Amino acid sequence: MSCEVSLPEVKKVAIFGGTHGNEMSGVTLVNLWLKNRAEIRRSGVEVQPFITNPRAVEKCTRYIDTDLNRAFTPENLSKQEADDHPYEIKRALEINQTFGPKGSSDAYDVIFDLHNTTSNMGCTLILESSQDHFNLQMVHYIKQAVAPMTCSVLVNEHPFLQYSTSRSVAKHPIGLEVGPQPQGVLRSNIFQSMRLILRHALDFIELFNGGMVFPPCMVDVHQVTERVDYPRDTNGNITAMVHPNLQDCDWEPLNPGDPMFLTFDGRTVEYKGGNTVYPTFINEAAYYEKQQAFVITKRGTLTAGQIKVTKM
Amino acid sequence: MDTVRLPSVTRVAICGGTHGNELSGVYLVRELQKRERETQQEAEPVSVVTVLSNPRAVQQCRRYTEMDLNRCFTSAILSKQLEVGALYEMERAQELNKILGPRGSATAMDLVCDLHNTTANMGLCLIAYSDDNWISLHVLKYLQREIQSVPVRLVDLGMTRSEAYSLESLGKHGLSIEVGPQPHGVLRADIFSAMQDGVRSMLDWIRRFNSGTFFQGGEVDVYTMVRSVDYPRDPETGSITAIIHPQLQDRDFCVLRPGDPMFLSFTGETQLFEGEEPLYPIFVNECAYYEKGIALWLTRLRKVQIPPVQVQAD
Numbered sequence: 348m349s350c351e352v353s354l355p356e357v358k359k360v361a362i363f364g365g366t367h368g369n370e371m372s373g374v375t376l377v378n379l380w381l382k383n384r385a386e387i388r389r390s391g392v393e394v395q396p397f398i399t400n401p402r403a404v405e406k407c408t409r410y411i412d413t414d415l416n417r418a419f420t421p422e423n424l425s426k427q428e429a430d431d432h433p434y435e436i437k438r439a440l441e442i443n444q445t446f447g448p449k450g451s452s453d454a455y456d457v458i459f460d461l462h463n464t465t466s467n468m469g470c471t472l473i474l475e476s477s478q479d480h481f482n483l484q485m486v487h488y489i490k491q492a493v494a495p496m497t498c499s500v501l502v503n504e505h506p507f508l509q510y511s512t513s514r515s516v517a518k519h520p521i522g523l524e525v526g527p528q529p530q531g532v533l534r535s536n537i538f539q540s541m542r543l544i545l546r547h548a549l550d551f552i553e554l555f556n557g558g559m560v561f562p563p564c565m566v567d568v569h570q571v572t573e574r575v576d577y578p579r580d581t582n583g584n585i586t587a588m589v590h591p592n593l594q595d596c597d598w599e600p601l602n603p604g605d606p607m608f609l610t611f612d613g614r615t616v617e618y619k620g621g622n623t624v625y626p627t628f629i630n631e632a633a634y635y636e637k638q639q640a641f642v643i644t645k646r647g648t649l650t651a652g653q654i655k656v657t658k659m
Numbered sequence: 660m661d662t663v664r665l666p667s668v669t670r671v672a673i674c675g676g677t678h679g680n681e682l683s684g685v686y687l688v689r690e691l692q693k694r695e696r697e698t699q700q701e702a703e704p705v706s707v708v709t710v711l712s713n714p715r716a717v718q719q720c721r722r723y724t725e726m727d728l729n730r731c732f733t734s735a736i737l738s739k740q741l742e743v744g745a746l747y748e749m750e751r752a753q754e755l756n757k758i759l760g761p762r763g764s765a766t767a768m769d770l771v772c773d774l775h776n777t778t779a780n781m782g783l784c785l786i787a788y789s790d791d792n793w794i795s796l797h798v799l800k801y802l803q804r805e806i807q808s809v810p811v812r813l814v815d816l817g818m819t820r821s822e823a824y825s826l827e828s829l830g831k832h833g834l835s836i837e838v839g840p841q842p843h844g845v846l847r848a849d850i851f852s853a854m855q856d857g858v859r860s861m862l863d864w865i866r867r868f869n870s871g872t873f874f875q876g877g878e879v880d881v882y883t884m885v886r887s888v889d890y891p892r893d894p895e896t897g898s899i900t901a902i903i904h905p906q907l908q909d910r911d912f913c914v915l916r917p918g919d920p921m922f923l924s925f926t927g928e929t930q931l932f933e934g935e936e937p938l939y940p941i942f943v944n945e946c947a948y949y950e951k952g953i954a955l956w957l958t959r960l961r962k963v964q965i966p967p968v969q970v971q972a973d
Contacts (some may be wrong), residue, residue, distance in 0.1 A: 371964075378898070379925055407866050407949075407950075408721075410852035460766070464847050465842040465844075485818065516750060527842070527844075529840075529841075529842030529845075530842060530843060530844060530946070531778075531843070531946040531949065532778050532842075532944055532946045532949075533899075533902050534902070534903075534908060534944065535902045535905045535908060535923050536905055536908070538902060566692075575734050584689070584774060585846075588847070588848040588851060589847075589848060590848060591849050591852075594847060594849065609848050611686065611690045613837045630845055630846075630847065632842055632843070632845045633844070634722075635720070635844070643880060659852040
C-alpha cells in the first residue's frame with residue numbers, strides 16, 4: 348500500500364563515532380570532522396560529529412564498564428545522575444540530554460552511528476524500524492548512489508534481539524556497519540567506503556530539505572529472526588568454530604544440511620533449520636561474550652511511501 | 660657442507676595465550692591439554708608440555724593486563740627483585756622462566772615454541788632470533804614441504820641472545836609461530852587449522868630428528884628485520900594522519916620498491932616509500948603495533964645455505 352508522507356525539515360543531524368572505542372573508521376572520521384567540518388557541511392542543516400565513548404576510544408577498547416550500544420534502555424535513561432553509575436550509563440544519560448531526550452520532539456532528527464565489524468558484511472545499513480519511510484528512502488538513495496558497490500540493509504525489529512542503541516535517541520536512527528576490519532585496525536578501503544556512504548547520506552538530507560520529492564520505492568532488506576550461539580561445553584567454553592564453508596559468507600544462503608560449525612576434533616555440525624536462511628554478523632569478535640556466532644535473517648522487501656518536506 | 664650433529668630436542672614446550680586475544684594458540688593449547696588428559700602417553704622420542712602463558716589476559720581476551728608479556732623476557736626484568744604490587748606480566752615472566760628455563764641453564768627446555776596470531780596477511784611465519792639456528796631452518800624447510808594450505812616463511816629478528824625479550828628465548832632453541840590474518844579476539848577455523856598443521860609438522864620433524872633421521876641440507880629464504888616504519892603523525896597531537904596505502908595493505912612479503920605507494924593521507928595524498936633498496940614489508944597494519952609506533956616492518960630477503968643435520972649419537 349503506497350502512501351505519501353509529509354515530514355518536517357531535517358534541522359539537526361549527528362554523526363556518532365567511537366560508540367565502540369576500538370572500531371576505528373568511525374573514531375577516525377569523527378576526529379577528522381571535529382577538526383574540519385568542510386566535508387560534512389550541508390546547507391540548511393547542522394551536522395554535529397561526536398565521539399560517544401571517549402574513554403573507550405582512549406584505551407582502544409570496546410567499552411569500559413558496559414556496552415554503550417546496549418545502554419539506552421528506558422530503565423537506564425530514567426535514572427538519576429549519580430557518580431557511582433557505570434561509566435557508560437553516565438554517558439548514556441549525558442548523550443540523551445544533548446541529543447534527545449529519546450522520544451521527545453526536541454530529539455535530534457537523524458543520528459548516524461559508525462561501526463566496524465570483524466564479519467565480512469561489506470557495507471551495511473542497520474535500521475530499527477520497517478515503518479520509517481524517511482530512513483527507507485534514505486537507504487534506497489544511498490544504495491543507488493554507491494552502486495556498483497553493494498550496500499546491504501539489515502532491519503532489527505526482533506522483540507528479544509533488538510537492543511537500545513546510542514543512535515536510538517534520535518527520531519531517525521541509522522547504524523553504519525562496515526567490515527571486515529579487525530578491532531583496533533584502520534583499513535583504507537573500509538575507511539573510504541564509510542566516508543562515501545556518509546557523503547551520499549548527507550546529500551540525501553540536503554536534497555530532501557530542498558524540496559525534492561522522493562517517489563514510492565521498494566527496498567530489499569534482511570530482517571533479523573534468530574541468534575545462533577557456538578556449541579559450548581558445560582563450562583561454557585566453545586567446542587567448535589564457524590565452519591570454513593560458512594566463514595566470510597555473510598548474506599549468502601545457508602541451506603538445511605549445510606556445514607555450520609567445525610569441532611576441534613574435525614567433526615562438522617550442520618544447520619538443522621527447516622528453510623534456507625541468510626546469516627550475517629558471522630564470527631564477530633565482540634559477540635563471543637554475547638553468545639552469538641552469527642545472526643539469522645530472512646530476506647524481504649519493504650515499501651517506502653513518497654516523502655516530501657513540509658517547511659514550517 | 661659437512662653434516663652438523665646436534666643434541667636431541669627432547670623437551671619441547673608449546674605456549675599459547677602469550678597475548679590473551681590471539682586465539683589460535685589459546686585454543687590449540689587447550690585442545691592439546693585435553694588430549695593429554697584423555698590419551699595414553701606412549702614412550703616417544705619427544706616430551707611435550709603445554710603452557711597457557713598469560714591466563715589473566717586470556718580470561719579477559721586482551722593482549723595483556725598491565726604490560727606486554729612478550730617484552731618481559733629481558734635479562735633486566737628476569738633478574739629484577741620484584742616487590743609486592745609489581746606488574747602482573749613481570750611476575751609471570753619470572754614464573755615462566757622458572758618453569759621453562761632458567762634461560763641459559765642446562766635445565767631449560769630444549770625448544771620453546773610460542774604461538775601467535777597477527778592481523779597482518781603473513782600466512783604461517785616462523786620467527787627466530789638468528790639465521791644460523793639449524794633446527795629452526797630445518798623446521799622451516801620441512802614445513803614448507805608438508806604444508807600447502809598457506810605460505811610458510813621465516814623471519815629472523817637479527818638480534819643477539821643478550822638482546823632477547825620474548826618468551827621463546829627461554830629455551831635452548833626458540834621459535835615463534837605467527838599465523839595471520841586473523842582479527843584479535845576472533846577464532847577462524849582456517850587459521851586454527853594452519854597453526855595446528857604447523858605445530859604437528861614441527862613435532863613430526865623433531866621426532867624424526869631425535870630418532871636419528873638424516874636431513875639433507877639445502878637453500879632456504881630468510882627475511883631479516885631491517886627497520887620499522889611508523890605512521891605519519893601530526894607533530895602536535897601525535898595522532899596518525901595517514902593509513903597504509905591500499906596497494907600495500909595485505910601485501911606482506913611482497914617486494915616494496917623505492918617510489919612504491921606506502922601511505923594514503925586522510926586528505927588523499929599518497930606517500931611513497933623512500934628507501935634506497937627494495938625491501939620486504941611484514942606486520943603490515945598489525946593492530947597491536949599502533950601503540951608501539953609501528954605501521955610495518957621492513958625486511959631484507961637472503962638465501963641461506965643450511966647444512967645437513969643429524970642428531971648426536973649418545
